[in-house]
Amino acid sequence: MSSIELLPRASTGVEGLDQVLCGGLARNRLHLLEGSPGTGKTTIAIQFLQAGAAAGEIGIYISLAETARELRDGARSHGWEIDKRIEILEQVAPENVLDPNHHQSLLYSSDLELGEALQRMFDAIERLQPKRVVIDSLSEIRLLAQSSLRYRRQILALKHYFAQHESTVVLLDDMTAESVDRAVHSIAHSVIHLDQLAPTYGGERRRLRVVKCRGQSFRSGYHDFTIAEGGVRVFPRLVAAEARAPRSAMLVSSGNAQLDALLGGGIEAGSSTLVIGPAGIGKSIIIFNYIAAAVARGERAALFAFDEELGLLMRRAKALGFDFEKMRAAGALFIEQVDAAELSPGEFADRVCRCVNSQGITTVGIDSLNGYQASMPEEQFLILHLHELLQYLNRRGAATFLAIAQHGMMGEMRQTIDVTYLADTVILMRFFEALGRVRRAISVVKKRTGSHESTIRELQIDGTGITLGEPLEEFHGVLRGVPVYTGTKPPLMDRPQ
Numbered sequence: 234m235s236s237i238e239l240l241p242r243a244s245t246g247v248e249g250l251d252q253v254l255c256g257g258l259a260r261n262r263l264h265l266l267e268g269s270p271g272t273g274k275t276t277i278a279i280q281f282l283q284a285g286a287a288a289g290e291i292g293i294y295i296s297l298a299e300t301a302r303e304l305r306d307g308a309r310s311h312g313w314e315i316d317k318r319i320e321i322l323e324q325v326a327p328e329n330v331l332d333p334n335h336h337q338s339l340l341y342s343s344d345l346e347l348g349e350a351l352q353r354m355f356d357a358i359e360r361l362q363p364k365r366v367v368i369d370s371l372s373e374i375r376l377l378a379q380s381s382l383r384y385r386r387q388i389l390a391l392k393h394y395f396a397q398h399e400s401t402v403v404l405l406d407d408m409t410a411e412s413v414d415r416a417v418h419s420i421a422h423s424v425i426h427l428d429q430l431a432p433t434y435g436g437e438r439r440r441l442r443v444v445k446c447r448g449q450s451f452r453s454g455y456h457d458f459t460i461a462e463g464g465v466r467v468f469p470r471l472v473a474a475e476a477r478a479p480r481s482a483m484l485v486s487s488g489n490a491q492l493d494a495l496l497g498g499g500i501e502a503g504s505s506t507l508v509i510g511p512a513g514i515g516k517s518i519i520i521f522n523y524i525a526a527a528v529a530r531g532e533r534a535a536l537f538a539f540d541e542e543l544g545l546l547m548r549r550a551k552a553l554g555f556d557f558e559k560m561r562a563a564g565a566l567f568i569e570q571v572d573a574a575e576l577s578p579g580e581f582a583d584r585v586c587r588c589v590n591s592q593g594i595t596t597v598g599i600d601s602l603n604g605y606q607a608s609m610p611e612e613q614f615l616i617l618h619l620h621e622l623l624q625y626l627n628r629r630g631a632a633t634f635l636a637i638a639q640h641g642m643m644g645e646m647r648q649t650i651d652v653t654y655l656a657d658t659v660i661l662m663r664f665f666e667a668l669g670r671v672r673r674a675i676s677v678v679k680k681r682t683g684s685h686e687s688t689i690r691e692l693q694i695d696g697t698g699i700t701l702g703e704p705l706e707e708f709h710g711v712l713r714g715v716p717v718y719t720g721t722k723p724p725l726m727d728r729p730q
Contacts, residue, residue, distance in 0.1 A: 249583075250277070264401070264425070265425070266406070267406040267424065268406075268407070268428065269407065272429045274407070277464075282294060293367070295367065298373055300323055311464050312463060363400055364399070368391075371417060459580060469583075470579065473627075477628065485526075486499045497684040504633075504657035505655065507635050515673060515694050518698070521550055521555045524536055528566060534560075534596040539600065543568065543569075543570040578618045586625060601636040602637040657679075673693070674689050
Protein backbone atom coordinates (compact mmCIF):
# COMPACT_ATOMS: atom_id res chain seq x y z
CA MET A 234 0.00 0.00 0.00
CA SER A 235 1.44 3.38 -1.00
CA SER A 236 1.57 5.97 1.76
CA ILE A 237 -0.28 9.25 1.30
CA GLU A 238 2.09 12.17 0.82
CA LEU A 239 1.05 15.03 3.08
CA LEU A 240 1.58 18.64 2.16
CA PRO A 241 4.56 20.22 3.95
CA ARG A 242 3.44 22.45 6.80
CA ALA A 243 4.50 25.88 8.06
CA SER A 244 4.17 26.44 11.80
CA THR A 245 1.85 29.29 12.71
CA GLY A 246 3.92 30.16 15.77
CA VAL A 247 0.70 30.20 17.83
CA GLU A 248 0.59 27.75 20.73
CA GLY A 249 -2.29 25.35 20.18
CA LEU A 250 -3.16 26.48 16.65
CA ASP A 251 -0.74 24.04 15.00
CA GLN A 252 -2.45 21.28 16.98
CA VAL A 253 -5.85 22.40 15.66
CA LEU A 254 -4.42 22.40 12.12
CA CYS A 255 -2.69 19.04 12.67
CA GLY A 256 0.74 20.47 11.98
CA GLY A 257 0.27 24.01 10.70
CA LEU A 258 -0.59 25.79 7.45
CA ALA A 259 0.11 24.04 4.15
CA ARG A 260 3.19 25.56 2.54
CA ASN A 261 3.05 27.44 -0.76
CA ARG A 262 -0.71 27.93 -0.44
CA LEU A 263 -3.01 30.88 0.17
CA HIS A 264 -4.86 30.98 3.51
CA LEU A 265 -7.59 33.27 4.82
CA LEU A 266 -7.77 34.52 8.41
CA GLU A 267 -11.04 36.38 8.98
CA GLY A 268 -12.73 38.02 11.93
CA SER A 269 -14.15 41.31 13.09
CA PRO A 270 -11.79 44.03 14.40
CA GLY A 271 -10.26 43.13 17.76
CA THR A 272 -10.31 39.35 17.36
CA GLY A 273 -6.52 39.01 17.06
CA LYS A 274 -5.82 38.67 13.33
CA THR A 275 -2.83 40.99 13.30
CA THR A 276 -1.28 39.34 16.36
CA ILE A 277 -1.59 35.88 14.79
CA ALA A 278 -0.13 37.20 11.53
CA ILE A 279 2.92 38.65 13.29
CA GLN A 280 3.42 35.39 15.22
CA PHE A 281 3.26 33.53 11.89
CA LEU A 282 6.00 35.72 10.42
CA GLN A 283 8.10 35.59 13.61
CA ALA A 284 7.96 31.77 13.56
CA GLY A 285 9.24 31.80 10.00
CA ALA A 286 12.03 34.23 10.86
CA ALA A 287 13.10 31.96 13.73
CA ALA A 288 13.42 29.17 11.16
CA GLY A 289 15.51 31.39 8.86
CA GLU A 290 12.70 32.28 6.44
CA ILE A 291 12.24 35.76 5.00
CA GLY A 292 8.79 37.27 5.53
CA ILE A 293 6.91 40.37 4.48
CA TYR A 294 3.92 42.11 6.06
CA ILE A 295 2.01 44.08 3.42
CA SER A 296 -0.19 46.59 5.22
CA LEU A 297 -2.91 48.52 3.46
CA ALA A 298 -4.36 49.92 6.68
CA GLU A 299 -1.78 50.22 9.48
CA THR A 300 1.57 51.96 9.42
CA ALA A 301 4.85 50.19 10.16
CA ARG A 302 5.13 52.16 13.40
CA GLU A 303 1.71 50.96 14.56
CA LEU A 304 2.62 47.36 13.80
CA ARG A 305 5.95 47.58 15.62
CA ASP A 306 4.29 49.22 18.64
CA GLY A 307 1.70 46.43 18.68
CA ALA A 308 4.47 43.82 18.62
CA ARG A 309 6.28 45.54 21.52
CA SER A 310 3.11 45.34 23.61
CA HIS A 311 3.65 41.56 23.53
CA GLY A 312 7.34 41.86 24.33
CA TRP A 313 8.51 41.29 20.74
CA GLU A 314 10.85 43.10 18.41
CA ILE A 315 9.98 42.30 14.82
CA ASP A 316 12.79 40.24 13.34
CA LYS A 317 15.12 41.81 10.76
CA ARG A 318 14.13 39.04 8.33
CA ILE A 319 10.62 40.53 8.26
CA GLU A 320 9.96 43.59 6.11
CA ILE A 321 6.89 45.76 6.64
CA LEU A 322 5.62 47.26 3.39
CA GLU A 323 3.25 50.15 3.98
CA GLN A 324 0.55 50.45 1.36
CA VAL A 325 -1.39 53.22 3.06
CA ALA A 326 -2.63 56.02 0.85
CA PRO A 327 0.08 58.57 -0.01
CA GLU A 328 -0.33 62.18 1.05
CA ASN A 329 -1.07 63.38 -2.48
CA VAL A 330 -4.31 61.37 -2.53
CA LEU A 331 -5.71 64.04 -0.21
CA ASP A 332 -4.59 66.81 -2.59
CA PRO A 333 -7.52 67.85 -4.88
CA ASN A 334 -5.01 68.92 -7.56
CA HIS A 335 -4.03 65.27 -8.01
CA HIS A 336 -7.57 63.91 -8.44
CA GLN A 337 -8.21 62.33 -11.84
CA SER A 338 -11.17 63.49 -13.86
CA LEU A 339 -11.28 60.84 -16.61
CA LEU A 340 -10.21 57.73 -14.69
CA TYR A 341 -11.40 56.33 -11.40
CA SER A 342 -8.74 56.96 -8.77
CA SER A 343 -9.32 53.43 -7.45
CA ASP A 344 -8.04 51.99 -10.73
CA LEU A 345 -4.75 53.79 -10.34
CA GLU A 346 -4.48 53.18 -6.59
CA LEU A 347 -5.03 49.43 -6.87
CA GLY A 348 -2.60 49.09 -9.74
CA GLU A 349 0.06 51.11 -7.93
CA ALA A 350 -0.41 49.16 -4.72
CA LEU A 351 -0.09 45.82 -6.50
CA GLN A 352 2.97 46.97 -8.42
CA ARG A 353 4.73 48.02 -5.21
CA MET A 354 3.80 44.67 -3.72
CA PHE A 355 5.17 42.72 -6.69
CA ASP A 356 8.39 44.76 -6.68
CA ALA A 357 8.96 43.92 -3.02
CA ILE A 358 8.21 40.23 -3.61
CA GLU A 359 10.69 40.05 -6.51
CA ARG A 360 13.34 41.77 -4.41
CA LEU A 361 12.92 39.75 -1.20
CA GLN A 362 11.70 36.35 -2.47
CA PRO A 363 9.88 35.79 0.86
CA LYS A 364 8.71 32.39 2.05
CA ARG A 365 5.93 33.91 4.17
CA VAL A 366 3.60 36.74 3.19
CA VAL A 367 0.84 38.51 5.10
CA ILE A 368 -1.58 40.88 3.33
CA ASP A 369 -3.60 43.13 5.63
CA SER A 370 -6.37 43.50 4.71
CA LEU A 371 -8.72 42.25 2.03
CA SER A 372 -11.23 44.94 2.95
CA GLU A 373 -8.97 47.57 1.40
CA ILE A 374 -8.47 45.54 -1.78
CA ARG A 375 -12.22 44.96 -1.96
CA LEU A 376 -12.88 48.70 -1.77
CA LEU A 377 -10.27 49.49 -4.39
CA ALA A 378 -11.56 46.78 -6.74
CA GLN A 379 -15.12 48.17 -6.42
CA SER A 380 -16.78 45.24 -8.27
CA SER A 381 -17.01 41.66 -7.01
CA LEU A 382 -15.85 40.32 -10.40
CA ARG A 383 -12.70 42.41 -10.41
CA TYR A 384 -12.06 41.57 -6.76
CA ARG A 385 -12.32 37.81 -7.37
CA ARG A 386 -10.10 37.98 -10.45
CA GLN A 387 -7.50 39.95 -8.50
CA ILE A 388 -7.42 37.40 -5.66
CA LEU A 389 -7.07 34.56 -8.19
CA ALA A 390 -4.19 36.39 -9.82
CA LEU A 391 -2.50 36.85 -6.44
CA LYS A 392 -2.95 33.16 -5.66
CA HIS A 393 -1.26 32.04 -8.86
CA TYR A 394 1.48 34.65 -8.52
CA PHE A 395 2.46 33.54 -5.02
CA ALA A 396 2.24 29.85 -5.97
CA GLN A 397 4.90 30.46 -8.61
CA HIS A 398 7.12 32.13 -6.01
CA GLU A 399 6.57 29.28 -3.50
CA SER A 400 5.27 31.59 -0.79
CA THR A 401 2.89 30.72 2.03
CA VAL A 402 0.39 33.57 2.11
CA VAL A 403 -2.03 34.62 4.86
CA LEU A 404 -4.77 37.05 3.86
CA LEU A 405 -6.47 39.02 6.64
CA ASP A 406 -10.11 40.09 6.34
CA ASP A 407 -11.76 42.26 8.99
CA MET A 408 -15.22 41.59 7.50
CA THR A 409 -16.18 45.28 7.57
CA ALA A 410 -17.61 45.36 4.04
CA GLU A 411 -21.31 46.16 3.75
CA SER A 412 -22.00 43.00 1.76
CA VAL A 413 -20.63 39.56 2.59
CA ASP A 414 -18.41 38.34 -0.24
CA ARG A 415 -17.45 34.67 0.08
CA ALA A 416 -15.35 34.57 -3.07
CA VAL A 417 -12.10 34.16 -1.18
CA HIS A 418 -13.53 31.20 0.73
CA SER A 419 -13.60 29.13 -2.45
CA ILE A 420 -10.19 30.35 -3.60
CA ALA A 421 -8.26 29.98 -0.34
CA HIS A 422 -6.68 26.67 0.63
CA SER A 423 -7.85 27.10 4.23
CA VAL A 424 -10.16 29.49 6.07
CA ILE A 425 -9.88 30.26 9.80
CA HIS A 426 -12.69 32.29 11.37
CA LEU A 427 -12.19 34.24 14.61
CA ASP A 428 -15.04 35.20 16.95
CA GLN A 429 -15.28 37.52 19.93
CA LEU A 430 -18.13 37.16 22.42
CA ALA A 431 -19.02 39.72 25.08
CA PRO A 432 -20.84 38.12 28.03
CA THR A 433 -23.07 40.23 30.25
CA TYR A 434 -20.39 40.12 32.93
CA GLY A 435 -16.69 39.33 32.73
CA GLY A 436 -14.03 39.58 30.07
CA GLU A 437 -14.43 38.88 26.39
CA ARG A 438 -14.44 35.26 25.25
CA ARG A 439 -12.63 34.54 22.01
CA ARG A 440 -12.87 31.41 19.91
CA LEU A 441 -11.83 30.25 16.45
CA ARG A 442 -13.02 27.67 13.97
CA VAL A 443 -11.35 26.15 10.92
CA VAL A 444 -14.04 26.56 8.27
CA LYS A 445 -12.18 24.61 5.58
CA CYS A 446 -8.77 23.14 4.95
CA ARG A 447 -8.06 21.32 1.71
CA GLY A 448 -5.93 18.22 1.59
CA GLN A 449 -5.32 17.86 5.32
CA SER A 450 -7.19 16.87 8.43
CA PHE A 451 -7.91 19.37 11.19
CA ARG A 452 -9.72 19.51 14.51
CA SER A 453 -13.21 20.75 13.76
CA GLY A 454 -15.49 22.80 15.98
CA TYR A 455 -14.84 25.90 18.07
CA HIS A 456 -11.65 26.33 20.08
CA ASP A 457 -11.26 28.96 22.80
CA PHE A 458 -8.26 31.28 22.64
CA THR A 459 -6.88 34.23 24.55
CA ILE A 460 -4.80 37.30 23.72
CA ALA A 461 -2.37 38.28 26.45
CA GLU A 462 1.17 39.58 26.72
CA GLY A 463 3.14 37.12 24.63
CA GLY A 464 0.52 36.79 21.92
CA VAL A 465 -2.36 34.51 21.06
CA ARG A 466 -2.75 31.13 22.74
CA VAL A 467 -5.28 28.60 21.47
CA PHE A 468 -6.87 25.89 23.61
CA PRO A 469 -7.82 23.05 21.26
CA ARG A 470 -11.20 21.49 21.93
CA LEU A 471 -10.77 18.52 24.23
CA VAL A 472 -11.38 15.13 22.62
CA ALA A 473 -11.42 12.41 25.27
CA ALA A 474 -10.95 9.61 22.73
CA GLU A 475 -7.37 10.80 22.17
CA ALA A 476 -6.35 9.71 25.69
CA ARG A 477 -5.57 6.01 25.67
CA ALA A 478 -3.63 5.50 28.89
CA PRO A 479 -4.48 2.17 30.57
CA ARG A 480 -6.88 2.35 33.51
CA SER A 481 -6.18 0.73 36.86
CA ALA A 482 -8.78 -1.28 38.78
CA MET A 483 -7.19 -0.24 42.08
CA LEU A 484 -9.50 1.17 44.77
CA VAL A 485 -8.67 4.66 46.01
CA SER A 486 -9.05 5.19 49.74
CA SER A 487 -10.31 8.36 51.40
CA GLY A 488 -8.14 7.76 54.46
CA ASN A 489 -11.33 7.43 56.51
CA ALA A 490 -12.33 3.82 57.22
CA GLN A 491 -15.99 4.67 57.83
CA LEU A 492 -16.33 6.56 54.55
CA ASP A 493 -14.52 3.80 52.66
CA ALA A 494 -16.90 1.22 54.13
CA LEU A 495 -19.90 3.27 52.99
CA LEU A 496 -18.41 3.23 49.48
CA GLY A 497 -17.77 -0.51 49.45
CA GLY A 498 -14.04 -0.22 50.10
CA GLY A 499 -13.22 2.94 48.14
CA ILE A 500 -13.45 4.70 44.78
CA GLU A 501 -12.00 3.07 41.68
CA ALA A 502 -8.99 4.83 40.16
CA GLY A 503 -9.83 6.48 36.86
CA SER A 504 -13.43 7.23 37.83
CA SER A 505 -15.43 10.36 38.60
CA THR A 506 -17.32 11.10 41.82
CA LEU A 507 -20.00 13.74 42.28
CA VAL A 508 -20.66 15.05 45.81
CA ILE A 509 -24.11 16.68 45.97
CA GLY A 510 -25.75 18.65 48.75
CA PRO A 511 -26.81 22.09 50.00
CA ALA A 512 -24.33 24.82 50.85
CA GLY A 513 -22.43 24.22 54.09
CA ILE A 514 -23.14 20.49 54.30
CA GLY A 515 -19.45 19.48 53.99
CA LYS A 516 -18.99 18.57 50.31
CA SER A 517 -15.53 20.16 50.17
CA ILE A 518 -14.37 18.20 53.21
CA ILE A 519 -15.20 14.90 51.49
CA ILE A 520 -12.95 16.00 48.60
CA PHE A 521 -10.25 17.18 51.03
CA ASN A 522 -10.12 13.68 52.51
CA TYR A 523 -9.33 12.10 49.15
CA ILE A 524 -6.70 14.73 48.32
CA ALA A 525 -4.93 14.30 51.67
CA ALA A 526 -5.08 10.50 51.36
CA ALA A 527 -3.51 10.64 47.88
CA VAL A 528 -0.64 12.82 49.16
CA ALA A 529 -0.16 10.46 52.14
CA ARG A 530 0.24 7.57 49.66
CA GLY A 531 3.05 9.48 47.94
CA GLU A 532 0.90 10.53 44.96
CA ARG A 533 0.21 13.97 43.59
CA ALA A 534 -3.15 15.73 43.69
CA ALA A 535 -4.71 18.91 42.29
CA LEU A 536 -7.51 21.12 43.58
CA PHE A 537 -9.24 23.78 41.46
CA ALA A 538 -11.28 26.14 43.66
CA PHE A 539 -13.97 28.22 41.97
CA ASP A 540 -15.96 29.34 44.99
CA GLU A 541 -13.50 30.18 47.77
CA GLU A 542 -10.57 32.55 48.16
CA LEU A 543 -7.38 30.51 48.34
CA GLY A 544 -6.09 31.87 51.65
CA LEU A 545 -9.43 31.25 53.37
CA LEU A 546 -9.60 27.75 51.92
CA MET A 547 -6.10 26.97 53.23
CA ARG A 548 -6.95 28.17 56.72
CA ARG A 549 -10.27 26.31 56.79
CA ALA A 550 -8.63 23.10 55.60
CA LYS A 551 -5.87 23.38 58.22
CA ALA A 552 -8.45 23.79 61.00
CA LEU A 553 -9.89 20.45 59.87
CA GLY A 554 -6.52 18.71 59.90
CA PHE A 555 -5.50 19.18 56.23
CA ASP A 556 -2.25 21.14 55.89
CA PHE A 557 -2.51 22.08 52.21
CA GLU A 558 0.22 24.71 52.48
CA LYS A 559 2.71 22.05 53.54
CA MET A 560 1.53 19.70 50.77
CA ARG A 561 1.94 22.43 48.17
CA ALA A 562 5.38 23.41 49.45
CA ALA A 563 6.44 19.77 49.12
CA GLY A 564 5.25 19.69 45.49
CA ALA A 565 2.62 17.05 46.22
CA LEU A 566 -0.41 19.35 45.77
CA PHE A 567 -1.23 21.73 42.93
CA ILE A 568 -3.90 24.15 44.10
CA GLU A 569 -5.31 27.03 42.08
CA GLN A 570 -8.09 29.53 42.53
CA VAL A 571 -10.12 29.87 39.34
CA ASP A 572 -11.84 33.13 38.40
CA ALA A 573 -14.98 32.01 36.58
CA ALA A 574 -15.60 35.50 35.15
CA GLU A 575 -12.24 35.58 33.37
CA LEU A 576 -11.77 31.98 32.26
CA SER A 577 -13.34 30.18 29.34
CA PRO A 578 -14.27 26.49 29.67
CA GLY A 579 -11.72 25.58 27.00
CA GLU A 580 -8.91 27.27 28.90
CA PHE A 581 -9.98 25.60 32.15
CA ALA A 582 -10.03 22.15 30.54
CA ASP A 583 -6.58 22.84 29.07
CA ARG A 584 -5.21 23.79 32.51
CA VAL A 585 -6.58 20.65 34.14
CA CYS A 586 -5.29 18.32 31.43
CA ARG A 587 -1.85 19.95 31.28
CA CYS A 588 -1.58 19.68 35.05
CA VAL A 589 -2.51 15.98 35.04
CA ASN A 590 -0.21 15.14 32.14
CA SER A 591 2.85 17.15 33.18
CA GLN A 592 2.80 16.50 36.93
CA GLY A 593 1.46 12.95 37.07
CA ILE A 594 -1.65 13.95 39.04
CA THR A 595 -3.74 10.99 40.23
CA THR A 596 -6.48 12.84 42.16
CA VAL A 597 -8.32 15.94 40.89
CA GLY A 598 -10.81 18.02 42.89
CA ILE A 599 -13.10 20.64 41.33
CA ASP A 600 -14.94 22.76 43.90
CA SER A 601 -17.49 23.44 42.67
CA LEU A 602 -19.37 22.64 39.53
CA ASN A 603 -21.53 25.71 40.14
CA GLY A 604 -18.47 27.89 39.57
CA TYR A 605 -17.55 25.89 36.47
CA GLN A 606 -21.03 26.51 35.13
CA ALA A 607 -20.65 30.23 35.77
CA SER A 608 -17.65 30.25 33.41
CA MET A 609 -19.90 29.12 30.56
CA PRO A 610 -21.39 31.87 28.40
CA GLU A 611 -23.66 29.19 26.88
CA GLU A 612 -24.76 26.91 29.70
CA GLN A 613 -26.50 24.42 27.41
CA PHE A 614 -23.09 23.07 26.40
CA LEU A 615 -21.79 22.57 29.95
CA ILE A 616 -22.65 18.87 29.92
CA LEU A 617 -20.69 18.32 26.68
CA HIS A 618 -17.62 20.11 28.06
CA LEU A 619 -17.86 18.23 31.33
CA HIS A 620 -18.38 14.88 29.61
CA GLU A 621 -15.19 15.24 27.58
CA LEU A 622 -13.19 16.47 30.58
CA LEU A 623 -14.30 13.62 32.85
CA GLN A 624 -13.79 10.99 30.15
CA TYR A 625 -10.30 12.33 29.43
CA LEU A 626 -9.31 12.28 33.10
CA ASN A 627 -10.78 8.79 33.52
CA ARG A 628 -8.71 7.52 30.60
CA ARG A 629 -5.61 9.08 32.14
CA GLY A 630 -6.28 7.10 35.32
CA ALA A 631 -7.06 10.12 37.52
CA ALA A 632 -9.78 9.95 40.17
CA THR A 633 -11.90 13.10 39.80
CA PHE A 634 -14.11 14.59 42.52
CA LEU A 635 -16.65 17.32 41.81
CA ALA A 636 -18.83 19.18 44.29
CA ILE A 637 -22.17 20.69 43.28
CA ALA A 638 -24.30 22.84 45.57
CA GLN A 639 -28.06 22.41 45.36
CA HIS A 640 -30.60 25.17 45.96
CA GLY A 641 -32.35 25.02 49.31
CA MET A 642 -31.35 23.78 52.76
CA MET A 643 -34.00 21.24 53.72
CA GLY A 644 -36.92 19.61 52.00
CA GLU A 645 -36.97 19.72 48.21
CA MET A 646 -33.54 20.22 46.68
CA ARG A 647 -32.95 21.64 43.23
CA GLN A 648 -29.90 22.06 41.02
CA THR A 649 -29.47 24.15 37.90
CA ILE A 650 -28.13 21.27 35.84
CA ASP A 651 -28.31 17.51 36.26
CA VAL A 652 -24.97 15.80 35.69
CA THR A 653 -25.50 12.78 37.93
CA TYR A 654 -25.58 10.44 34.93
CA LEU A 655 -22.05 11.52 33.94
CA ALA A 656 -20.44 10.56 37.25
CA ASP A 657 -19.43 7.00 38.10
CA THR A 658 -20.23 7.55 41.78
CA VAL A 659 -22.72 9.94 43.42
CA ILE A 660 -22.49 10.83 47.13
CA LEU A 661 -25.64 12.53 48.45
CA MET A 662 -25.53 14.76 51.55
CA ARG A 663 -28.52 16.24 53.38
CA PHE A 664 -29.44 18.36 56.40
CA PHE A 665 -32.21 16.94 58.59
CA GLU A 666 -33.88 17.96 61.83
CA ALA A 667 -34.08 15.62 64.81
CA LEU A 668 -34.36 16.16 68.58
CA GLY A 669 -34.14 19.93 68.23
CA ARG A 670 -30.94 19.99 66.20
CA VAL A 671 -29.94 20.38 62.58
CA ARG A 672 -27.93 17.32 61.59
CA ARG A 673 -26.11 15.99 58.56
CA ALA A 674 -26.74 12.76 56.67
CA ILE A 675 -24.68 11.03 53.97
CA SER A 676 -25.46 8.19 51.58
CA VAL A 677 -24.16 6.70 48.34
CA VAL A 678 -26.90 6.62 45.72
CA LYS A 679 -24.85 5.44 42.75
CA LYS A 680 -21.66 3.52 42.09
CA ARG A 681 -21.05 1.97 38.68
CA THR A 682 -18.25 -0.36 39.70
CA GLY A 683 -18.51 -2.57 42.74
CA SER A 684 -20.91 -2.66 45.65
CA HIS A 685 -21.67 0.03 48.21
CA GLU A 686 -23.82 0.47 51.28
CA SER A 687 -27.40 1.55 50.68
CA THR A 688 -27.73 2.93 54.20
CA ILE A 689 -28.19 6.53 55.29
CA ARG A 690 -25.72 7.51 58.01
CA GLU A 691 -25.37 10.57 60.19
CA LEU A 692 -22.25 12.67 59.58
CA GLN A 693 -20.40 14.90 62.03
CA ILE A 694 -17.59 17.35 61.22
CA ASP A 695 -15.11 18.62 63.80
CA GLY A 696 -11.43 19.48 64.13
CA THR A 697 -10.45 15.86 63.57
CA GLY A 698 -12.30 15.59 60.26
CA ILE A 699 -15.47 13.59 59.57
CA THR A 700 -17.11 10.86 61.61
CA LEU A 701 -19.97 8.64 60.46
CA GLY A 702 -22.62 7.27 62.80
CA GLU A 703 -24.70 4.11 62.69
CA PRO A 704 -27.25 3.59 59.90
CA LEU A 705 -30.46 5.56 60.53
CA GLU A 706 -32.55 2.44 60.07
CA GLU A 707 -35.57 3.49 62.16
CA PHE A 708 -35.89 6.94 60.59
CA HIS A 709 -38.08 7.61 57.55
CA GLY A 710 -37.83 10.77 55.48
CA VAL A 711 -34.26 11.78 56.33
CA LEU A 712 -33.61 12.88 52.75
CA ARG A 713 -36.72 15.08 52.89
CA GLY A 714 -35.22 16.96 55.86
CA VAL A 715 -37.94 16.30 58.48
CA PRO A 716 -37.80 12.58 59.30
CA VAL A 717 -40.24 10.46 61.26
CA TYR A 718 -38.82 8.15 63.92
CA THR A 719 -40.55 4.77 64.35
CA GLY A 720 -38.30 3.16 66.99
CA THR A 721 -37.60 3.66 70.68
CA LYS A 722 -33.95 4.68 70.83
CA PRO A 723 -32.71 6.99 68.02
CA PRO A 724 -29.15 6.00 66.97
CA LEU A 725 -27.97 9.62 66.86
CA MET A 726 -24.34 10.42 67.47
CA ASP A 727 -24.78 12.97 70.29
CA ARG A 728 -27.54 11.11 72.17
CA PRO A 729 -26.48 9.48 75.47
CA GLN A 730 -26.64 5.71 75.27
